[in-house]
Amino acid sequence: DVKVTQSSRYLVKRTGEKVFLECVQDMDHENMFWYRQDPGLGLRLIYFSYDVKMKEKGDIPEGYSVSREKKERFSLILESASTNQTSMYLCASSTNGWAGGNTIYFGEGSWLTVV
Amino acid sequence: RKEVEQDPGPFNVPEGATVAFNCTYSNSASQSFFWYRQDCRKEPKLLMSVYSSGNEDGRFTAQLNRASQYISLLIRDSKLSDSATYLCVVSLSGGYNKLIFGAGTRLAVHP
Numbered sequence: 505d506v507k508v509t510q511s512s513r514y515l516v517k518r519t520g521e522k523v524f525l526e527c528v529q530d531m532d533h534e535n536m537f538w539y540r541q542d543p544g545l546g547l548r549l550i551y552f553s554y555d556v557k558m559k560e561k562g563d564i565p566e567g568y569s570v571s572r573e574k575k576e577r578f579s580l581i582l583e584s585a586s587t588n589q590t591s592m593y594l595c596a597s598s599t600n601g602w603a604g605g606n607t608i609y610f611g612e613g614s615w616l617t618v619v
Numbered sequence: 620r621k622e623v624e625q626d627p628g629p630f631n632v633p634e635g636a637t638v639a640f641n642c643t644y645s646n647s648a649s650q651s652f653f654w655y656r657q658d659c660r661k662e663p664k665l666l667m668s669v670y671s672s673g674n675e676d677g678r679f680t681a682q683l684n685r686a687s688q689y690i691s692l693l694i695r696d697s698k699l700s701d702s703a704t705y706l707c708v709v710s711l712s713g714g715y716n717k718l719i720f721g722a723g724t725r726l727a728v729h730p
Contacts, residue, residue, distance in 0.1 A: 539720075544627065544722055545722055546621075546623070546706065546720040546721055546722035546723060547663070547706075547718075547720040548720075549717070549718075552717070594662060594663075608665075608718065610662035610663055610664070611662060612661065612662050613660075613661070613662055615660075
């Protein structure tokens with residue numbers, strides 16, 4: 505089975521802290537994504553990467569950065585956490601080819617609370 | 620205007636009922652369409668793709684109307700286990716599987 509693993513499921517951080525969210529996939533997928541999900545807003549794309557060391561801004565990149573040094577790992581970084589970044593963060597991966605939803609896989613999510 | 624709009628619900632229905640969810644999308648360049656299911660505090664999982672001719676998977680039927688930019692999901696003979704949030708998702712042309720998610724419609728099936 506495809507596995508997308510988010511190492512931290514629940515985190516509580518203080519305002520101003522630097523936060524790292526790690527994601528690893530085991531299917532050799534080219535594409536990886538970071539979304540956040542908030543009530544009433546759905547999933548919003550923060551950043552995505554289509555290759556090692558490549559990254560593209562999504563719809564809401566402000567306050568975030570990413571790192572993809574290895575194909576299987578995609579990290580989301582909050583340089584200085586703020587309370588409006590309290591959310592559930594979802595990592596996903598997919599193969600290239602037909603832009604089909606049947607090839608995108610999500611991790612279980614990371615619940616971040618910034619106090 | 621949101622790119623993908625759904626009625627947030629909740630839809631509260633008894634077991635055995637038929638329930639329909641609707642979704643509209645704003646970008647006419649949208650290429651692919653899906654319904655995802657998300658259980659409480661879990662990740663979204665693909666329920667079914669939506670094809671222009673309409674498609675069925677057991678108790679679930681999906682329809683697409685490109686002219687009206689409208690997608691629907693029909694669930695027949697609802698089960699308690701169908702209780703979840705249903706996300707309408709569209710994929711824009713341009714690759715990289717960029718998916719645009721609706722905020723979801725919550726379904727609660729009661730005995």
